[in-house]
Amino acid sequence: MVATGAATLCMALGLTACGGDSDSGDGKTIKLVAADYGDKASNASKVYWNQVKKEFEKANKGYKVDVQVINWNEIDKSVKNMIQAGNEPDLLQTGGYADKVADDLLYKADEVMSAKTRENLIPTFAKAGEVDGTQYGIPWVSSSRVMFYNKDVLKKAGVKTPPKTWDELAAAAKKIKAKKAAETPYALPLGPEETQGETMMWELGNGGGYTDAGGKYTLDSARNVETFEWLKSELVKPGLTYANPASTDRKTAFADFAAGKVGMLNGHPSLIQMAKEGKVDYGVAPIPGKEGPLKSTLGVADWMMAFKDGGAEKEGVKKFLDFTYSKKMLAFDEMYNLMPVTQDALQTMQTNGRHKDLEPFFEVLPSAKFYPLGDTTWDVVSAEIKKTGGKAVVDDPKQVLGDLQKKAETAAAEAK
Amino acid sequence: MSLKAPPSPAGSGRGRSGRAPRPVSRRGGIARLGPLPWIAPVILLILAVVVWPVIELIRTSFLNISIAGKVRGSAGTDKFKKLFEESDFGAVLLWTVVWTLVVVSVTMLLSLALAQLFNQKFPGRRVTRWALIAPWAASVLMTAIGFKWMLNQTAGVLNTLMLDLGLIDSSKDWLGRPETAWPWMMAVAVFVSLPFTTYTLLAGLQTIPQEVYEASRIDGAGSWQTYRHITLPMLRSAFLVGVVINLINVFNSFPIIWAMTQGGPGYDTSTSMVFMYKLKETDIGESAAMSVVNFLLVVVLVLIFLKVSRWNEED
Numbered sequence: 001m002v003a004t005g006a007a008t009l010c011m012a013l014g015l016t017a018c019g020g021d022s023d024s025g026d027g028k029t030i031k032l033v034a035a036d037y038g039d040k041a042s043n044a045s046k047v048y049w050n051q052v053k054k055e056f057e058k059a060n061k062g063y064k065v066d067v068q069v070i071n072w073n074e075i076d077k078s079v080k081n082m083i084q085a086g087n088e089p090d091l092l093q094t095g096g097y098a099d100k101v102a103d104d105l106l107y108k109a110d111e112v113m114s115a116k117t118r119e120n121l122i123p124t125f126a127k128a129g130e131v132d133g134t135q136y137g138i139p140w141v142s143s144s145r146v147m148f149y150n151k152d153v154l155k156k157a158g159v160k161t162p163p164k165t166w167d168e169l170a171a172a173a174k175k176i177k178a179k180k181a182a183e184t185p186y187a188l189p190l191g192p193e194e195t196q197g198e199t200m201m202w203e204l205g206n207g208g209g210y211t212d213a214g215g216k217y218t219l220d221s222a223r224n225v226e227t228f229e230w231l232k233s234e235l236v237k238p239g240l241t242y243a244n245p246a247s248t249d250r251k252t253a254f255a256d257f258a259a260g261k262v263g264m265l266n267g268h269p270s271l272i273q274m275a276k277e278g279k280v281d282y283g284v285a286p287i288p289g290k291e292g293p294l295k296s297t298l299g300v301a302d303w304m305m306a307f308k309d310g311g312a313e314k315e316g317v318k319k320f321l322d323f324t325y326s327k328k329m330l331a332f333d334e335m336y337n338l339m340p341v342t343q344d345a346l347q348t349m350q351t352n353g354r355h356k357d358l359e360p361f362f363e364v365l366p367s368a369k370f371y372p373l374g375d376t377t378w379d380v381v382s383a384e385i386k387k388t389g390g391k392a393v394v395d396d397p398k399q400v401l402g403d404l405q406k407k408a409e410t411a412a413a414e415a416k
Numbered sequence: 417m418s419l420k421a422p423p424s425p426a427g428s429g430r431g432r433s434g435r436a437p438r439p440v441s442r443r444g445g446i447a448r449l450g451p452l453p454w455i456a457p458v459i460l461l462i463l464a465v466v467v468w469p470v471i472e473l474i475r476t477s478f479l480n481i482s483i484a485g486k487v488r489g490s491a492g493t494d495k496f497k498k499l500f501e502e503s504d505f506g507a508v509l510l511w512t513v514v515w516t517l518v519v520v521s522v523t524m525l526l527s528l529a530l531a532q533l534f535n536q537k538f539p540g541r542r543v544t545r546w547a548l549i550a551p552w553a554a555s556v557l558m559t560a561i562g563f564k565w566m567l568n569q570t571a572g573v574l575n576t577l578m579l580d581l582g583l584i585d586s587s588k589d590w591l592g593r594p595e596t597a598w599p600w601m602m603a604v605a606v607f608v609s610l611p612f613t614t615y616t617l618l619a620g621l622q623t624i625p626q627e628v629y630e631a632s633r634i635d636g637a638g639s640w641q642t643y644r645h646i647t648l649p650m651l652r653s654a655f656l657v658g659v660v661i662n663l664i665n666v667f668n669s670f671p672i673i674w675a676m677t678q679g680g681p682g683y684d685t686s687t688s689m690v691f692m693y694k695l696k697e698t699d700i701g702e703s704a705a706m707s708v709v710n711f712l713l714v715v716v717l718v719l720i721f722l723k724v725s726r727w728n729e730e731d
Contacts, residue, residue: 080483080484081485082485083485083486084486084487099482099483099484100484103482103484103486103488183570191681192680242589242592243593244593246592246680247592247593247681261570379483379484380483380698383483383697383698384698386697387680388504390680391681391682391684394681400682410498
């Protein structure tokens with residue numbers, strides 16, 4: 001059936017790539033590897049992708065989609081194995097892309113997406129998918145970060161308005177501690193799970209960050225060191241956060257907030273649902289900076305990318321991406337309370353009235369700052385920060401960040 | 417050749433006994449291979465699962481592999497250089513030595529006492545002997561995860577217990593900092609190593625003939641004298657087996673540390689094994705280099721130990 005369908009299609013379109021006897025199959029099977037955003041069987045990402053597969057195969061006779069959904073802990077390792085074994089997927093949806101550009105494994109975005117589909121992408125995200133001015137990474141979903149606070153805790157501690165500056169935050173935390181309003185006044189998760197996120201949110205508040213304007217790593221810049229010195233002396237030492245932030249993961253902080261044990265913390269949209277389930281009356285505010293709230297917060301995006309050596313023909317991949325990057329994306333964003341990367345989906349979500357609780361996140365999205373995603377060494381640097389970055393609030397910040405900077409420079413030198 | 421029936425073991429037995437020594441050339445082809453056909457499957461298995469991975473490991477340590485998983489060519493000795501220049505490398509090695517020595521020696525001492533206890537006749541001995549197997553039968557990973565939760569700051573039963581007993585004034589994040597995480601992990605490592613070691617020593621104790629003890633009693637030896645001069649020397653081979661196996665096991669131990677602290681914060685609670693695993697996230701070549709060093713360390717460790725204990729001069 002499928003074979004006849006394919007043959008008919010070939011004749012109808014007069015395609016030359018329809019030989020069907022290349023070594024990597026018939027080129028009509030698109031292998032997709034994607035991450036699982038779900039936390040139970042009913043909302044597994046497999047459910048979403050199988051639906052897309054069904055619809056695509058129906059609309060494009062002759063093509064087959066082979067979907068493989070892997071959980072977040074395993075996906076990068078699995079993909080690494082696939083690449084080493086020369087068994088790349090055609091499409092991969094995961095957390096980062098630039099390391100694959102370094103090995104020249106990916107198609108450029110304009111090779112596998114029509115101009116119309118590309119124009120629909122929100123420009124800040126499309127831009128974050130560029131390596132040296134060429135787009136390889138195709139954004140998939142996004143989120144932005146704001147500060148969450150527990151209204152009851154702040155009220156009990158006598159804090160009238162959520163803090164806007166670091167000093168106000170420390171003062172509020174002191175009041176929470178003095179009144180014993182919450183076990184952990186401010187949750188500072190610098191454990192390996194997402195050190196790079198919490199670190200950047202604090203560094204942005206002091207005009208710091210991971211790179212300078214020219215894209216060179218500045219992990220141990222004076223402002224970054226100052227940030228960690230402040231955290232160490234004003235939050236960690238006085239016991240206003242976890243006793244050992246360097247070994248406390250974000251999921252612990254989120255769970256503690258949902259259990260009402262935390263006064264304030266930085267979070268992303270998935271915390272909304274957790275807080276609601278835990279019956280925590282929460283509020284959100286922009287993340288405090290040293291002098292005032294962050295003008296641009298941390299934006300995070302996950303990525304789709306197309307491999308050159310996946311085996312499927314380029315036209316098929318393009319068809320599939322154009323098919324997927326349509327109104328259908330909305331279902332995925334709504335399924336997980338994530339934020340869209342396409343303009344039409346953003347517009348729908350902002351206007352259809354179903355996402356009032358996401359409004360503060362939408363507001364800060366356009367000006368959000370990203371990790372240096374387009375730097376081909378970012379994946380290594382990010383992994384190094386996850387491993388040892390948290391120690392900057394335990395040991396000497398200058399030395400810990402200096403060590404990381406040295407590693408980043410080595411990685412950058414090796415990439416050349 | 418293939419039509420000939422292979423000589424039966426009985427046949428070669430006759431040959432050895434010297435009744436009818438046949439010339440070697442007249443023997444069947446398979447017989448000429450000696451025991452090889454019988455041990456060949458085992459040799460092949462060892463080549464496939466032991467030797468080949470070691471070769472592959474050494475090869476990888478000289479390769480430059482990108483984080484995406486692509487081999488970018490030879491790295492020469494760069495990965496070893498990078499490894500030795502890691503600022504945490506020295507501390508990790510030091511802790512590996514401390515970890516191995518402490519866990520093995522505490523395990524051996526406790527096991528000696530336990531084995532002695534279980535060698536006595538007392539009511540319920542059978543049950544307690546069975547009970548000792550429990551930590552061994554349970555998966556090490558599960559035991560470690562169990563202890564991790566028991567030590568949890570807010571919900572841990574051990575924290576609550578120590579609070580109630582007045583041992584501590586406020587619940588502690590035991591695994592969050594290296595000073596307290598190390599002792600706890602060592603305790604868990606000893607806990608899971610005890611059953612095997614105790615049973616090894618118990619087996620050794622049971623091989624010591626009663627006559628020797630009788631003789632020493634008649635000669636008027638006290639119990640400490642008997643233990644020092646009779647039991648310990650005669651327990652020597654069982655003791656050595658216990659030490660060597662524990663050395664290798666504890667040195668290579670991964671699940672306990674990984675489940676309890678993931679070697680963190682930073683590398684503060686990493687042994688070289690955990691260090692190797694964490695290096696894998698950023699540089700596979702460097703991680704392989706660490707593995708090669710680990711492999712050599714185990715070999716050297718065991719050789720030194722055998723030399724010191726004069727393994728070969730046992731009799």
